[in-house]
Amino acid sequence: MxxxxxxxxxxxxxxxxxxxxxxxxxxxxxxxxxxxxxxxxxxYRRFGESGLIVVENIEDALPQIRAKLENFDWKDIYNMDDIGLFYHLQILFISLMLE
Known part of the structure; x- marks a missing residue:
């Protein structure tokens, strides 16, 4: 952002x-x-692999990911690393800005 x-x-x-x-x-x-x-x-400046991510590619892939996740109960979906938290924080800010 x-x-x-x-x-x-x-x-x-x-x-x-x-x-x-x-x-x-x-x-x-x-x-x-x-x-x-x-x-x-x-x-924050991104380094390493996170600096190579193109946000537009993520936004294009989200509908496919969400469709796959619909096959599972929420209690069965886990993300065990801090990268997921950083990703969700960015998505939260993006969604707030686009409202």
């Missing part, structure tokens, strides 16, 4: 909440930095 994505979504929220009344409000780099500091959003 980039700063530009956060700024774009913030503009959309402002328009949904207040219409064009605050159209002159500027979501500057300074606003973005204060927003990230307030919510304790940090940037």
């Amino acid at each position: 980039t700063g530009e994505m956060i700024q774009t979504k913030a503009k959309e929220f402002l328009k949904k909440m207040y219409g064009d009344a605050n159209s002159e409000f500027n979501f500057s780099i300074g606003w973005l930095e204060r927003f990230k500091a307030r919510l304790e959003i940090n940037s």
Whole structure:
């Protein structure tokens, strides 16, 4: 998730909440930095294999993965490494930004 994505979504929220009344409000780099500091959003650089992942490929594969998982009960689905937690955190933020 980039700063530009956060700024774009913030503009959309402002328009949904207040219409064009605050159209002159500027979501500057300074606003973005204060927003990230307030919510304790940090940037992490990916190294190794995780740096090679293309998010679009993951998004394309998700429907197929979900279809396969429908054959199992939730109690039978496990992920035993921390990579899964990091992945779910990214998906959570992406889904929140796209709402």
